[in-house]
Amino acid sequence: MSQAQINSYQAVQAEIMKRIQGREWPPGTLIPGEMELAEAFGCARATVNRALRELAETGILERKRRAGTRVALNPVRKAVLDIPITRHEIESRGAAYGYNLVERTRAGPTPTVQARLELPADADMLHVSCMHLADQRPFQFEDRWVHIPAAPGILEAPLDRLSANEWLVQEVPYSHGRILFSAANATPREAELLEVAEGSALFIVERTTWLACSPITFVRMSYRADYSMVTEL
Amino acid sequence: MSQAQINSYQAVQAEIMKRIQGREWPPGTLIPGEMELAEAFGCARATVNRALRELAETGILERKRRAGTRVALNPVRKAVLDIPITRHEIESRGAAYGYNLVERTRAGPTPTVQARLELPADADMLHVSCMHLADQRPFQFEDRWVHIPAAPGILEAPLDRLSANEWLVQEVPYSHGRILFSAANATPREAELLEVAEGSALFIVERTTWLACSPITFVRMSYRADYSMVTEL
Numbered sequence: 001m002s003q004a005q006i007n008s009y010q011a012v013q014a015e016i017m018k019r020i021q022g023r024e025w026p027p028g029t030l031i032p033g034e035m036e037l038a039e040a041f042g043c044a045r046a047t048v049n050r051a052l053r054e055l056a057e058t059g060i061l062e063r064k065r066r067a068g069t070r071v072a073l074n075p076v077r078k079a080v081l082d083i084p085i086t087r088h089e090i091e092s093r094g095a096a097y098g099y100n101l102v103e104r105t106r107a108g109p110t111p112t113v114q115a116r117l118e119l120p121a122d123a124d125m126l127h128v129s130c131m132h133l134a135d136q137r138p139f140q141f142e143d144r145w146v147h148i149p150a151a152p153g154i155l156e157a158p159l160d161r162l163s164a165n166e167w168l169v170q171e172v173p174y175s176h177g178r179i180l181f182s183a184a185n186a187t188p189r190e191a192e193l194l195e196v197a198e199g200s201a202l203f204i205v206e207r208t209t210w211l212a213c214s215p216i217t218f219v220r221m222s223y224r225a226d227y228s229m230v231t232e233l
Numbered sequence: 234m235s236q237a238q239i240n241s242y243q244a245v246q247a248e249i250m251k252r253i254q255g256r257e258w259p260p261g262t263l264i265p266g267e268m269e270l271a272e273a274f275g276c277a278r279a280t281v282n283r284a285l286r287e288l289a290e291t292g293i294l295e296r297k298r299r300a301g302t303r304v305a306l307n308p309v310r311k312a313v314l315d316i317p318i319t320r321h322e323i324e325s326r327g328a329a330y331g332y333n334l335v336e337r338t339r340a341g342p343t344p345t346v347q348a349r350l351e352l353p354a355d356a357d358m359l360h361v362s363c364m365h366l367a368d369q370r371p372f373q374f375e376d377r378w379v380h381i382p383a384a385p386g387i388l389e390a391p392l393d394r395l396s397a398n399e400w401l402v403q404e405v406p407y408s409h410g411r412i413l414f415s416a417a418n419a420t421p422r423e424a425e426l427l428e429v430a431e432g433s434a435l436f437i438v439e440r441t442t443w444l445a446c447s448p449i450t451f452v453r454m455s456y457r458a459d460y461s462m463v464t465e466l
Contacts, residue, residue, distance in 0.1 A: 013408075017444060020406050021385075027403055060406050073403070079412055083310040083466070152254075170260060170306070173253050173293050175246075177466035179312055183416035183436040183458050201434035203416040209466070211250060225416050233316070233410035233442070 006041040012051035015041065020060070020071055029071045031061070079231045083179075086142065086165050086221075090134045098133030101160050102141075102193065106148075113145045116208050117215035124148045126155065128164045131193055138194045139227070144219040151216060165219070174216055177209035181229075184222070194224050201225045239274040245284035248274065253293070253304055262304045264294070312464045316412075319375065319398050319454075323367045331366030334393050335374075335426065339381075346378045349441050350448035357381045359388065361397045364426055371427045372460070377452040384449060398452070407449055410442035414462075417455070427457050434458045 038045040055061045132140040191198040203223040252258045271278040288294040365373040424431040436456040
């Protein structure tokens with residue numbers, strides 16, 4: 001590449017990546033400073049700065065204030081997952097959203113729910129489950145437990161037409177949570193609701209949310225095996 | 234809560250969350266400014282600033298330079314997933330790492346691989362698959378295709394003792410990629426390798442990585458149903 005071609009930060013990135021991939025700069029190498037690179041490439045220092053900053057954000061380079069910039073030895077990559085409201089996820093796929101309430105019962109928590117939310121066996125809870133449909137086909141089965149004292153108004157919520165997912169996002173803020181992704185074979189009930197064969201593999205997302213030290217809800221969302229969650233790196 | 238107790242940013246956050254949860258400040262509310270809140274809480278403006286900044290990062294509040302701070306109407310939450318090297322993931326769980334090469338063949342891509350990497354049928358590829366073990370038990374089956382021209386040195390890599398996952402991370406930088414999470418029923422071969430019953434649900438992670446416009450690798454990683462991937466919200 002001639003110097004004259006390097007006039008954008010993307011071109012600077014491409015040149016740096018070529019040197020890394022060509023082993024001219026193997027992992028761990030301390031690369032030249034911004035001013036030196038700007039001079040070598042015949043471009044502005046700000047252009048080099050932007051190129052290095054973005055490559056550092058992706059984990060390919062490691063920048064330290066005093067020690068300079070190195071080619072990363074063991075880049076730990078990170079992916080950012082959006083956690084959308086299920087209705088929005090379906091609509092963003094261009095499908096018509098449908099909703100069916102399956103069950104709404106005031107009940108004590110199961111041992112699993114107790115463990116996940118760190119609640120006693122006599123906690124006052126609402127067990128609410130529903131189907132989310134995309135173009136009238138089963139999309140997700142939502143099986144949820146809500147800690148009633150942490151979600152004022154949940155007993156009066158119009159859950160026959162609005163999912164607990166959507167109601168909670170609008171009405172009950174949370175400060176943190178945990179998500180688990182896994183797989184499970186469909187039970188007879190899940191198979192019937194999701195219209196798949198019994199034992200069919202399901203993609204499972206389990207989420208607990210909290211407001212400071214107060215547990216709000218535990219939800220287990222099951223998707224058919226033809227669903228996939230996508231994220232960009 | 235008396236004013237005297239509000240002397241940390243966590244206490245300011247707790248008070249703000251109480252007002253949001255108690256519907257004193259329902260979704261969409263423009264909340265008082267930093268100086269006003271500092272005065273009301275009897276604390277430093279910097280303390281209020283830190284509390285608001287963190288609540289904005291979690292998506293509970295929305296801050297705009299001129300328009301002030303509002304309680305978010307539809308917070309889209311984001312989760313950050315680390316993408317570790319499989320050996321590191323196993324070791325971070327406190328287990329001993331084990332590795333077995335299953336297959337290494339130079340071959341043309343399957344239609345699926347062609348589609349995922351946008352490569353022609355005659356692309357020069359290495360098909361390499363292996364088992365990752367945790368305390369000598371099956372942990373993950375890695376089934377990978379590598380585009381040889383994009384991974385110089387892969388044919389000489391010591392894949393009988395080092396996984397392609399680890400070799401690639403160290404040797405071949407990538408600029409971007411895509412990850413799909415889903416579930417599938419174990420084929421007879423997967424069942425044998427992962428030591429589960431045929432048809433057992435597997436958690437599947439598929440990843441493609443690229444350096445600029447050049448595809449590098451497609452990998453399908455299968456985990457037993459007792460595995461779960463965890464992330465904090």
